[in-house]
Amino acid sequence: MNRLCQIDGCDKPARAQRTLCQTHRARIRRYGDPHFTQWGTADVMDVELIVQERRPASSLTRLERVLVAQGLTERGESASEIARIVGVSQRTVERWRSRSLEAA
Ligand SMILES: [Zn+2]
Known part of the structure; x- marks a missing residue:
């Protein structure tokens, strides 16, 4: 059984032995924010x-x-x-x- 990513509203499967999907894990690691979207943000x-x-x-x-x-x-x-x-x-x-x- 695949667990799903723990982030609200995310329906991607979590990576093996993890609680987050690849995308959210990468965002937290890089930006400290799971909801950070590179494409949506521009100053x-x-x-x-x-x-x-x-x-x-x-x-x-x-x-x-x-x-x-x-x-x-x-x-x-x-x-x-x-x-x-x-x-x-x-x-x-x-x-x-x-x-x-x-x-x-
Ligand atoms: Zn996710």
Whole structure:
């Protein structure tokens, strides 16, 4: 019998010998909050600042990274420069670019 994840409203099975599913366990480990969602969280001011100043940024959520990459793309920044600023590989930036229309 699989037990379910202990987080309210989560119907995923818990990992073997654990009380939480993979997703919630990872969120607590990384963010200290089981309800943290990378995609749902973006500080627009931070994103704007990073785009304007082109300063390498750490500790961005996934959504923030994508938004920064979009902003820099709109300003004509190269994929390699965006990769440096956002802290991901150039391949990742190119993948985001090709998906950005669908995501928007
Ligand atoms: Zn869960």
